[in-house]
Amino acid sequence: MSACPFCQTTMRSTFLGGLPREECGGCGSVWFEGEALAKVMGGSISDALVRRAKGHPGVCKGCHAKLQYVPSCPDCGTSAPTCPRCGHAPLPVVEALGVTVEVCSDCAGVALDPGELQQLQQAAEAHRNEPLDVRPRLRLGTRPGCAACKRNVKPKYGFVFEERLYCGSCAPEGSVPFSDELSRAEPSAEFSTPHHSGYTAAIATTATGDATGSALLWLFNRVFGR
Known part of the structure; x- marks a missing residue:
């Protein structure tokens, strides 16, 4: 078990829908291991995600100020979002199809706070049956x-x-x-x-009811898949 990227509360490990993750009982965020995402999505998608994240600033969860190369926010003092595996901080913010996620540009792990989880699930549901251009x-x-x-x-x-x-x-x-x-x-x-109708967004909840994991896979496959 490791510390939450946002509030540093100890997270608990879960395994749903074939995608292992850690959940925070404090703030409700989730953390997906980069290695696990690479195995499920494929190395090329994981590599593309890391390339997208490199050089991007992070965002303070306290006052929403942009953060670059600092362990805490200079404006409000809130700790910067931090990778629970390698300690990289601040975690860069990446936007894909209107959904924002925190990505570790070193180990490809992905963190989602409760607001980002809701945003992700709403985006997946909105495009469930629509043709989607991801170019x-x-x-x-x-x-x-x-x-x-x-x-x-x-x-x-x-x-x-x-x-x-x-x-x-x-x-x-x-x-x-x-x-x-x-x-x-x-x-x-x-x-x-x-x-362009070459891509169709489809999000199917797994038999275990893991909508979050399914939505995350939908997002990355639509943005980075080939």
């Missing part, structure tokens, strides 16, 4: 340009990261080359939403 979206202004240096760059020669376009010199770690197969971007002030 990276790209936000462009009226004139395509690098989000960092502002240099004019055509999308086909750029790189996409967090829905923004970058030139080759400024592309952050984890960015991917623009491709029509990944994202059909159109100059717009709003996010473009490609039409």
Whole structure:
């Protein structure tokens, strides 16, 4: 047993629906081991999750301030979300399909607080029977340009990261080359939403009733699956 990433209460181990995890009796959060997720989802998905998390800031659970390279919040003093396995803090926050999760960029473990659990389950239920496009979206202004240096760059020669376009010199770690197969971007002030029915979101609660584990697998397979 290990300490909760958020409140440091000792967690209890559970095993439901083929996905082991630890649950906190104090704040109600859950922790999924990176090795267990890799076995269930596959190494490529786990690796993609770690790449997405690297360099991202954490978020204080007390005042919601962004945290980077600090063990506690400088604004309110709340301990930063911490990996119960390797001690990495703060845990980076990753957003996928509107769902936020804390991910350890070192050991690929995933932590969910009660609010994130609810958010995850609602997202899974909302898309249960809907076609879902999971390709990276790209936000462009009226004139395509690098989000960092502002240099004019055509999308086909750029790189996409967090829905923004970058030139080759400024592309952050984890960015991917623009491709029509990944994202059909159109100059717009709003996010473009490609039409594609190649993926269907499906979340099925297991025989043991483990909706949380099933929803988590649904999310990561829709975002990182190939």
